[in-house]
Each structure stands twice: as structure tokens, then as C-alpha cells.
Amino acid sequence: QVQLVESGGGVVQPGRSLRLSCRASGFTFSSYGMHWVRQAPGKGPEWVALIWHDDSYKFYGGSVEGRVTISRDNSKNTLYLQLDSLRPEDTAVYYCARDRGGDWPRYQFDYWGQGTLVTVSS
């Protein structure tokens, strides 16, 4: 079965960096676009970033553009999110999610991980 397991969250000071990972299993990882979605406490989810199945395109949400980098290693079935210049408002649970469209992203998230919590605080 499809599994997505995030890791790398924790407490970090404002201005510092963090790299999140998402290990995928149960499907052909290299055939799917992958996303990061985050959810701040008490708010709805927010789409963060997409990377195409073959790393050919990357797209970012407006609130994080310029401060995050999405990447993937298809040989390791792993998705990454590099978070830089972190701010308190970046505090959230970060989820990786698979795009239902496979190699043509539709921005519909058919499988999600359980998330990893990032807390930005001094």
C-alpha cells in the first residue's frame, strides 16, 4: 500500500534552516508529481510546493517562494523540502502528498503522510 513518512521536523530559531524528508513506498515514486502541504495551528491546509515526477518543473506557493526549495531523489524514493530564513509564521505541520495525476500534475492530493511538526521559536 502507498506509504509516505515525513521526518526532520523540530524546534528551530527564527532565521535558521531545516530540511524535511519524505520517504515513499508502495508505488512507483518516479512516476508521480509530489507536493508539500502545511497546516498551521487552527488553520486550513496551505499548499507549499510541487515537483514534477522527473524533476523537470518546480512550483511554489506565494507565502514561501524564495525561502523554500523542493527536491527529490528518485533513486531513494525520497522527497525533500529545504526551509530557509524560517519565521514564526512558518510554524506548522508539514505533509508530503502525492499528486493524483501521476506524471501530469492535477493538484489533487490522493495520498498524504502523517506530517512532521516544525516549530519556529526563539
Place this chain on the structure above:
Amino acid sequence: DIQMTQSPSSLSASVGDRVTITCRASQSITSYLNWYQHKPGKAPKLLIYGASLQSGVPSRFSGSGSETDFTLTISSLQPEDFATYYCQQNYITPYNFGQGTKLEIK
């Protein structure tokens, strides 16, 4: 940006009830609307994409609507349906979600 507004924000209902949750977009998104279920500590789950039921989702869930007004209906609530539900538009970036509707046991 397109804003997604759900109502109500919370709802109390009983097992067996028919429940409807509404999602309104601030501008037309044609039929590019999806629904998710989220239980605490669990991975969110895709229920409906466009007008289609995701594979494995019970048929008591259905979605309808177009342009700016959409509904998620659960025809007969089951104990496992108590959760928070989110709508999400995939018409144009940023692909915003609603703020959620928490469905609680009466």
C-alpha cells in the same frame, strides 16, 4: 487569490443523519473542487475530486456544485465519519483550501 469559505465551521450530528457541508469560492473555479477528510493524528484523505468519488471511498459521500458553490453530502453518517472536512480548489495557483468544517457527534 481565490478564497475558499466553508460553512458551517462546526456541526453536531448523530449517526444516521444526512449532513451537508458547503464550500464557496470567491470566483468561478468551474468544477475544480476537491474534498478531504482529516482525523487528528492521521493522514488526510482524498474523498472527492471534481465530481468523482475517490477509489475506496464509501458511496454515502457525494459532491456537487459548479462555478462558485459546492456541497459535500454524507447521506447517512457513520461513527467513522466524525472528522474535519476541507474543500480545496485546483483551478489556479495558489491552490487554496477552505478553513475546515469540524463534524462532531451530537
